[in-house]
Amino acid sequence: MSNINITFLGTASAQPSRTRNHSALALRLDGDVWLFDCGEGTQHQIQKSAVKMGRISKIFITHTHGDHIFGLLPLLASRLNGAGGVIDEALDPRASGVLDEAEPLEIYGPSGTRAYVRTGLVYTHTLLSGPYIVHELQFPNDPPNPLAPLPLHSAEIPGRDIQQIDGTWLDVYRGASFSVSAAPIMHSVPCVGYVITEAPVPGKIDPKQYVPHLKRTGTPMSAMRRLQEGESVQLSDGTVLQGPSKRPGRKITILGDTYDPSPIAELAMLTDVLIHEATNAHLPGIDPETKVGDTYDIVEQRSKSRGHSTPQMAALFARRIDARKLVLNHFSSRYAGEYDPVTQHGDQRPAAKEIMEAIRTSAQPYFDGPVICARDFMSFDVQVSHSGQERDA
Structure with a gap:
């Protein structure tokens, strides 16, 4: 039976703060680590956490906004023992056979991910001692490939261009224990949500x-x-x-930035844990930065116009897909985290805890399950279902 752990490495939107880093989440599956998004400073967050850099085998990017991808190249260089310099035959991983022998670090993301990685490595003259591969999830109206004139990086293995089928990308990865499917979600730029599904598990035996x-x-x-x-x-x-029939495995849905994740609803049905952004909230009398004259409807429309959601919107989607647990994530920099990694205790602003509790309680009336506000370094296991009708994390 696999152990599944979720560790938040960054929970901020747009700008990092003293208590929140840019977006990144580690999914630990037994010995492997899969990252979902890799904002600036992610490798520093990993060093402060229980997540092991050397265990990272896959990275899934939701979209190419900087707060979700600017940490990818530094992390890639650290993970694959990068160095600067001009390649020669002795260091060429293709000539040495490294690309044929080592398991590549796999990166999944929307169109543009491959260009970002390849050009970043090439023009910073970064050499890697291990291989990587980028698989791109293609949208129907993607522009032509901008990389045609630029050859593969010396450590790059050609990746797949994965086409949508009926609006989704089914089984972009399938292993013995877990599979990953994806679907577009609505944001200001092409954005992806991922659904991780565990293979059926043994039934309860008496x-x-x-x-x-x-x-x-x-x-x-x-x-x-x-x-x-x-x-x-x-x-x-x-x-x-x-013997007893096998039960459905656990399901985790990890969304990127979105004002409407409806296209992923069918894939995400009955998810055990839904991780949904809640960038903006209307908290009059609690948040001192609340604008005079604002109402919830004004805040919701402003949030949507920027491609984002409120806690209430996240809760309604969680109820729509019959999620078991909702974790709110990707908070505006105006909402400080409750834990300060510098001082090793609660944030110095007394209102921090009160504000995050207000965000949680604003979502709760719209969803029957537990609601949690993510904070940097928050970590929990996704528990095994005890029956076909009772699953919790």
């Missing part, structure tokens, strides 16, 4: 239902392993024991 039969017929107790996997076991007296 030993009292099976052990007496195994003992009666002298069947080795090792048969319980097969039953746990949902297989059938025939006993010496002809009795056939059937």
Whole structure:
């Protein structure tokens, strides 16, 4: 049974602050680490967390705005032991066979991700000692490839151009234990939301239902392993024991910036954890920066016009897809985090905790499940379902 952990490395929108870094999230799946977005300073955040740089095997970019991608090149250089200089035959990873032997670091993102990575590495003369690969999720109206005149970087392996089918990108990655699908979500630029789905897991087994039969017929107790996997076991007296049916695995939906994530709704149905932006909120009497004359409708329309959401909008989408848990993320710099990594205790502004609680409570009436406001370095495990109808994190 896989362990799934979510660790927030950055929860700010647009500008970082003392208590919030730019957007980045680490999904730890047993020994592997998958990053979702990689804003400026992400590698520093990793060094302050329990996330291991060397375990990063995949990076998923939601969109190419700077607060979600400016940390990618520095992290790539650190992860793959980058150095500056002019390549020669002795350092050429293609000539040395490194690209054929090592497992590449995989990057997924919308059109433009490959150009950003390749040009950034080429024009900073960055050499990498390991391979990387960029897979692009193509939108129907993407412009022509801007990289045609620029050859592959010395450590780059050609990636896939993944086309939409019926408006989504199904199984952009599929492994034995987890798969990733994606869909466009509405923002001011092309933006992607990702759905991570665990393969079906063994059903809950009651030993009292099976052990007496195994003992009666002298069947080795090792048969319980097969039953746990949902297989059938025939006993010496002809009795056939059937293990419990497998249950759906856990599902996590991670959205980029959006004012309307409707295109991903079908993929995200019954998600265990929904991570949804809540950049702007209307908090009169609590947030001292509330504009005179503002109403919730004005704040919502202003937020939408900039491609963003309010806590209420996030909660309504969580209810629409029957999510089990909602985590609000990507907060305006005016909303300080409750924890200050510099002083190692709560933020010095007494209102910080009150403001974040007000943001949480503004969403709660619109969603029946738990609502949490993310903060930098917040970490939690996504728990295994105990029944087909009860799943929580």
